[in-house]
Amino acid sequence: xxxxxxVFAAYLVGWGVFFVFYLTxxxxxxxxxxxxxxxxxxxxxxx
Amino acid sequence: xxxFSNTAVLLSKELRTEFRSRELLTTTVVFILVVLILFSFxxxxxxxxxxxxxxxxLWLAILFAASLMLQPCFLxxxxxxxxxxxxxxxxxxxxxxxxxxxxxxLFLLLTELIMLPFFAIFYNVPILPEIHWLVLVLFLxxxxxxxxxxxLSAISAQARMRELLLPLLLLPLLTPVLxxxxxxxxxxxxxxxxxxxxxxxxxxxxxxxxxxxxWLFGEYLLEE
Amino acid sequence: xxxxxxxxxxAILLVIAAAYASFFLAPEERTMGLIQRIFYFHAATAWAGxxxxxxxxxxxxxxVWKRQPKYDWLGVSSAEVGLAxxxxxxxxxxxxxxxxxxIWWTWDARLTSxxxxxxxxxxxxxxxxxxxxxxxxxxLSALFGIFAFLDVPLVFFSxxxxxxxxxxxxIMGGSGSGLDPTMSKVFFFSVLAMHVLAAFLIVERxxxxxxxxxxxxxxxxVEAQ
Numbered sequence: 296x297x298x299x300x301x302v303f304a305a306y307l308v309g310w311g312v313f314f315v316f317y318l319t320x321x322x323x324x325x326x327x328x329x330x331x332x333x334x335x336x337x338x339x340x341x342x
Numbered sequence: 343x344x345x346f347s348n349t350a351v352l353l354s355k356e357l358r359t360e361f362r363s364r365e366l367l368t369t370t371v372v373f374i375l376v377v378l379i380l381f382s383f384x385x386x387x388x389x390x391x392x393x394x395x396x397x398x399x400l401w402l403a404i405l406f407a408a409s410l411m412l413q414p415c416f417l418x419x420x421x422x423x424x425x426x427x428x429x430x431x432x433x434x435x436x437x438x439x440x441x442x443x444x445x446x447x448l449f450l451l452l453t454e455l456i457m458l459p460f461f462a463i464f465y466n467v468p469i470l471p472e473i474h475w476l477v478l479v480l481f482l483x484x485x486x487x488x489x490x491x492x493x494l495s496a497i498s499a500q501a502r503m504r505e506l507l508l509p510l511l512l513l514p515l516l517t518p519v520l521x522x523x524x525x526x527x528x529x530x531x532x533x534x535x536x537x538x539x540x541x542x543x544x545x546x547x548x549x550x551x552x553x554x555x556x557w558l559f560g561e562y563l564l565e566e
Numbered sequence: 567x568x569x570x571x572x573x574x575x576x577a578i579l580l581v582i583a584a585a586y587a588s589f590f591l592a593p594e595e596r597t598m599g600l601i602q603r604i605f606y607f608h609a610a611t612a613w614a615g616x617x618x619x620x621x622x623x624x625x626x627x628x629x630v631w632k633r634q635p636k637y638d639w640l641g642v643s644s645a646e647v648g649l650a651x652x653x654x655x656x657x658x659x660x661x662x663x664x665x666x667x668x669i670w671w672t673w674d675a676r677l678t679s680x681x682x683x684x685x686x687x688x689x690x691x692x693x694x695x696x697x698x699x700x701x702x703x704x705x706l707s708a709l710f711g712i713f714a715f716l717d718v719p720l721v722f723f724s725x726x727x728x729x730x731x732x733x734x735x736x737i738m739g740g741s742g743s744g745l746d747p748t749m750s751k752v753f754f755f756s757v758l759a760m761h762v763l764a765a766f767l768i769v770e771r772x773x774x775x776x777x778x779x780x781x782x783x784x785x786x787x788v789e790a791q
Contacts, residue, residue, distance in 0.1 A: 298601040298665045305604045305661040306585065309611065309654045313763065316650045320770050327777045334784045338791075493713065497706050501696040511693065511710065514685040515717050518724035525728050540727065548720055555716055559709055562630055 345440075348432045352441030360449065370411045370453045375460060377403040382464065389466050396465030397527035400457075401520050405487065408450055409509035412491040415442055416499035426566065435561040439492055443556075446488035447481075454480050472530040475538055479530070482545035483523035489552040490515050496563040518548055570769060577766040580759035584610070584752075592752040598666055608658040610756035612680070614764045615651030618644045619687070619715065621768070626711035629704055635779055638704035641711060642694060643771035645687050647764050652684045675726035682721045686714040700782065 360366055381399045385391070419425040428438055455477075462469045469476055491512055498508040526541035588606040595602035622644040629637035659677060660670040671677065690711055697703035745753065 301665050305658040324774045518720040521724045521728045
């Protein structure tokens with residue numbers, strides 16, 4: 296099939312960009328959640 | 343009308359500050375000259391090519407020069423801590439912007455007019471036949487550059503890396519001005535300039551849109 | 567939490583369904599053949615990108631008016647998602663163009679305007695990284711966002727006018743002009759799918775930004791003690 300590799304590349308790159316974007320968000324979210332829990336625990340102790 | 347009188351007072355302050363030293367004007371003129379010469383080294387245009395590409399290069403040089411020239415606009419106020427007293431002195435914060443953008447337009451226009459003879463000679467363009475239209479295009483283009491530039495200068499003055507930030511914000515925003523001004527200027531040097539009407543109208547629309555936006559949102563740009 | 571998971575699931579399903587429709591339900595285009603099917607993904611993403619920038623514009627206006635942080639969170643989220651969409655458009659466009667027309671890029675109205683749009687929103691996000699104080703950052707980026715959005719139609723019309731003075735090859739000529747009915751349906755289904763995907767990504771990014779803000783607040787409280 297003519298140009299199949301181009302079609303493949305386009306969909307791969309396209310979905311790839313969105314997937315990588317989502318992954319960075321998810322990773323930062325889980326890191327933040329851990330950090331938030333840590334801070335919340337340190338708060339009542341200081342009181 | 344107090345907007346008018348406030349603006350007039352602030353405008354004369356801007357003009358007096360600049361004409362005392364004239365450093366902004368002279369450095370901008372020299373800068374555009376250097377850029378134009380560098381362009382001709384980079385491209386080595388023939389006479390025909392000079393006429394075709396010259397106006398575009400001129401406007402590009404004007405844009406670069408403006409993004410440097412507009413740096414001190416609000417930076418000067420910030421460094422000297424005069425912004426809060428300015429705000430207290432006027433009833434309408436828009437007059438601060440109006441004064442600065444009129445001053446910037448005049449400085450730019452003056453620079454361009456000084457540059458014109460050099461441009462005509464180096465790039466072999468016949469500027470005299472349509473000189474009145476040329477000045478009009480220069481004015482409307484410079485006004486657009488000043489309006490956007492003054493607004494963005496207020497923003498970049500409050501951020502880090504402001505020397506790099508202002509051109510970065512300003513140049514993409516001014517693409518319409520560059521494109522239309524260059525195209526109209528090229529056509530003015532051809533035998534039958536046919537595009538000038540629409541182009542000039544477009545530049546006027548650009549100016550009005552951004553003037554209105556600055557009028558609506560200007561006060562927020564100056565918030566402490 | 568469950569609403570977000572449902573949105574994620576719906577988005578993924580729609581995107582897969584749209585891809586299936588693009589390849590197996592839409593008829594083959596006469597001149598370009600298989601590669602034309604990129605159009606459904608490429609153009610639908612472009613529409614979704616434009617919509618998210620409009621959402622960003624509204625969020626910017628609302629922040630300047632109401633000064634509530636949630637509008638700032640919405641602004642940065644929609645700007646980032648919009649930028650992702652436009653990046654996809656700018657990459658899939660040349661991938662489509664090269665086998666068909668032999669060139670990677672041309673300075674036609676749509677491509678050039680899209681590239682300027684990309685630059686404007688990169689500047690918006692860069693500006694945000696250069697201002698530390700949260701409220702100032704929110705206000706100044708909202709104002710720049712408003713100026714940028716007002717500029718977009720001016721950019722498009724100026725380049726289109728300029729291009730009619732200097733004609734160039736028009737790539738992807740009139741996407742809406744005389745589209746076969748099945749193709750239209752597949753296209754609009756793809757548009758729906760990409761919008762839902764964009765909405766899902768905006769929600770996830772918004773939640774992240776909200777948490778960031780909570781973290782700042784908590785960190786300051788801890789410091790105060």
